[in-house]
Amino acid sequence: MEPTQYLNPTAQYRHYGVNSHPRQVSDGRSSLTIKDLNYQVDDIKGYWWQKSWFEVKIKKTVLKNVNMYFTSGQLAAITGSSGSGKTSLLDVISGRAEGEVDGNVYVNNTICSEKSMRSRSCYVMQADRLLPNLTVRETLRYTAFLKLPGKTTHKQVDKVIQDLGLKSVADSLIGATINRGISGGERRRVTIAVQLLQDPQIILLDEPTTGLDSFTARYVVNNLRDLAHSGKIVIMSVHQPRYDILKLFDQVAILSQGEVTYYGPQSEMVPYFTSINYPCPTYANPMDIYIDVSSIDRRSPEREVSCSLRVTNLVTKYRHSDQYLSMMDNISRGTSDVTKPSYISTSGPGIGRILYTLTSRFYVNLWRDKMMFGARIGNFPLFSIFIVMFLGTMTYDQQSIQDRTGLLYNSVSSPPFIAIINCVQIFPPLRDVYYRECRDGLYNVVLFILAYTLHILPFIILSSFAFASCLYWICGLQNDVTLFLMFAAVITMMHITGEFVTVLILGLCHNPQIANTIASLFTSLSCLISSGLIRSYESLPYVLKLVATVSLPKYAAEIVVGNEFHNLNFTCVKVLFILFSDEPCGYQTGEAFLDVFYPGAFGHVSRNFEIMIGYFFFIFIMSMVSFKIRGFPTLQ
Numbered sequence: 234m235e236p237t238q239y240l241n242p243t244a245q246y247r248h249y250g251v252n253s254h255p256r257q258v259s260d261g262r263s264s265l266t267i268k269d270l271n272y273q274v275d276d277i278k279g280y281w282w283q284k285s286w287f288e289v290k291i292k293k294t295v296l297k298n299v300n301m302y303f304t305s306g307q308l309a310a311i312t313g314s315s316g317s318g319k320t321s322l323l324d325v326i327s328g329r330a331e332g333e334v335d336g337n338v339y340v341n342n343t344i345c346s347e348k349s350m351r352s353r354s355c356y357v358m359q360a361d362r363l364l365p366n367l368t369v370r371e372t373l374r375y376t377a378f379l380k381l382p383g384k385t386t387h388k389q390v391d392k393v394i395q396d397l398g399l400k401s402v403a404d405s406l407i408g409a410t411i412n413r414g415i416s417g418g419e420r421r422r423v424t425i426a427v428q429l430l431q432d433p434q435i436i437l438l439d440e441p442t443t444g445l446d447s448f449t450a451r452y453v454v455n456n457l458r459d460l461a462h463s464g465k466i467v468i469m470s471v472h473q474p475r476y477d478i479l480k481l482f483d484q485v486a487i488l489s490q491g492e493v494t495y496y497g498p499q500s501e502m503v504p505y506f507t508s509i510n511y512p513c514p515t516y517a518n519p520m521d522i523y524i525d526v527s528s529i530d531r532r533s534p535e536r537e538v539s540c541s542l543r544v545t546n547l548v549t550k551y552r553h554s555d556q557y558l559s560m561m562d563n564i565s566r567g568t569s570d571v572t573k574p575s576y577i578s579t580s581g582p583g584i585g586r587i588l589y590t591l592t593s594r595f596y597v598n599l600w601r602d603k604m605m606f607g608a609r610i611g612n613f614p615l616f617s618i619f620i621v622m623f624l625g626t627m628t629y630d631q632q633s634i635q636d637r638t639g640l641l642y643n644s645v646s647s648p649p650f651i652a653i654i655n656c657v658q659i660f661p662p663l664r665d666v667y668y669r670e671c672r673d674g675l676y677n678v679v680l681f682i683l684a685y686t687l688h689i690l691p692f693i694i695l696s697s698f699a700f701a702s703c704l705y706w707i708c709g710l711q712n713d714v715t716l717f718l719m720f721a722a723v724i725t726m727m728h729i730t731g732e733f734v735t736v737l738i739l740g741l742c743h744n745p746q747i748a749n750t751i752a753s754l755f756t757s758l759s760c761l762i763s764s765g766l767i768r769s770y771e772s773l774p775y776v777l778k779l780v781a782t783v784s785l786p787k788y789a790a791e792i793v794v795g796n797e798f799h800n801l802n803f804t805c806v807k808v809l810f811i812l813f814s815d816e817p818c819g820y821q822t823g824e825a826f827l828d829v830f831y832p833g834a835f836g837h838v839s840r841n842f843e844i845m846i847g848y849f850f851f852i853f854i855m856s857m858v859s860f861k862i863r864g865f866p867t868l869q
């Protein structure tokens with residue numbers, strides 16, 4: 234710490250003047266300019282049920298008349314208290330803002346559209362969304378395969394590993410809470426490295442030091458400073474940096490309620506505030522002091538009013554400062570010769586390569602997690618062993634009718650449940666990485682869902698066939714290979730449809746626990762109502778009949794029950810007390826049972842298979858649509 238540096242601020246203030254902002258780019262440096270930027274979002278207050286349908290939406294101004302000028306070779310920090318608009322400013326610059334943007338962003342004097350900005354910049358979000366079971370090098374390689382054309386990938390991966398000091402952990406696992414991997418700071422650097430693979434001209438980072446200890450935070454900011462000094466435009470947001478981190482910044486902005494109270498060289502911040510009667514006390518971190526004076530205390534209406542007046546005063550003073558005028562001079566000269574929007578055209582990898590990369594990445598991530606891998610392949614066959622132990626081998630007496638219906642009910646209802654359990658475990662981390670990469674424009678939801686399907690398909694087929702074989706042959710259902718194959722196909726269809734019902738719900742609902750509950754309730758109710766094994770379809774009330782008609786278990790149950798009961802004969806051993814009664818003996822043939830519960834079931838097999846396939850494709854497409862409907866949740 235060197236707090237004494239601020240004891241005589243006027244000494245530094247002498248350097249502060251019209252040249253404190255870098256001159257307009259005539260020296261080969263790139264520039265990024267924000268001109269007259271205003272940003273508004275829909276103000277959401279209270280719950281939807283408290284609102285009137287006719288209520289006019291209230292807009293909240295998040296950024297107000299922001300002007301800024303950044304050049305390459307400088308590390309710029311955007312600071313401010315919580316809610317001051319730091320993330321929103323980065324969102325607007327990167328073209329990710331969800332609200333109404335007014336004003337322009339220029340790169341090298343050229344208006345930059347969203348597409349143009351994406352081709353030149355990268356955006357490092359606050360959260361590290363990485364797959365836990367990949368190594369650092371694998372994470373970077375897979376991302377490079379998704380971003381870069383063939384031959385450049387290995388070279389670029391080695392370069393970013395070197396640049397961000399990740400060489401010693403290059404072959405270590407990323408890890409997560411349970412299986413510990415690299416440290417938090419290293420994970421942060423991997424997140425940054427992932428974004429640097431394309432060697433972007435502009436690097437935007439939202440709070441890259443959040444959650445890091447002071448040493449690691451300084452290390453990360455030092456890395457960013459090196460990148461900036463190597464000729465990039467680097468802009469990062471930071472809540473309230475420590476003094477030693479503050480010293481690493483070349484330019485500092487302070488935001489308050491979406492307005493700028495200071496933007497200029499870090500070395501001139503204290504002199505500037507001292508000149509407007511806010512000196513920095515000895516031994517205090519200037520950033521703490523100036524963020525405090527730029528913050529609004531909302532503990533009482535009186536304090537709020539007095540703080541708001543102070544901030545308005547700070548904004549006005551800043552807008553009359555030499556520094557602001559010098560920057561505006563740069564901006565107006567730099568943006569006067571606006572030309573048409575330009576794009577950096579990059580030829581990305583083809584669909585085949587993206588699909589292959591995503592599928593193998595998902596597969597490797599699953600393979601490394603032995604528990605999940607084992608569960609994915611073993612849960613379902615294991616469950617069949619319990620059913621077999623419970624029901625034993627089927628006989629042909631009257632009791633066996635109930636045993637058979639119990640077994641067939643489990644064959645129809647358990648595959649979706651097993652699918653839900655597996656999907657809720659493995660899908661959410663893949664989905665979070667998808668949100669980031671799709672936002673970065675690497676691929677779309679169709680490729681993501683296709684890759685997910687390809688990586689789970691072998692597990693679904695293998696485990697479904699293992700489950701079906703165990704139940705079918707050990708319990709002694711009809712000794713016919715064709716009937717067995719149909720039985721296994723029904724189980725596989727129920728399994729995969731259950732998987733995509735869960736994916737659909739996880740597309741709409743971000744919380745995996747809630748998605749689990751919804752998917753389980755949906756599945757158990759549809760099996761209860763429509764399988765016809767608990768209550769026959771014919772005896773259902775009209776509304777439930779309608780529900781059953783559009784439910785998959787109805788058609789699955791019809792196939793397996795029809796196939797099993799067709800051509801079966803049941804013995805009828807009368808017990809002593811009804812030996813001499815006239816009571817008819819239950820069902821003497823399978824056909825008699827089918828006539829009551831599933832009339833014509835055996836003849837509907839191919840129609841029912843067609844309905845099941847159609848149903849699966851409907852759910853499959855809807856699972857993609859669900860991601861489109863939900864959009865991108867905020868991943869902070």
Ligand SMILES: Nc1ncnc2c1ncn2[C@@H]1O[C@H](COP(=O)(O)OP(=O)(O)OP(=O)(O)O)[C@@H](O)[C@H]1O
Pocket residue numbers: 274275276277293295313314315316317318319320321322331332472
């Ligand atoms: N899409 C949005 N919808 C509603 N309000 C929004 C939206 N985006 C930003 N805001 C509001 O704008 C203000 C600024 O938010 P922003 O996230 O930019 O602040 P911040 O300075 O990054 O805060 P923090 O340091 O806590 O992350 C907040 O009051 C926030 O609630």
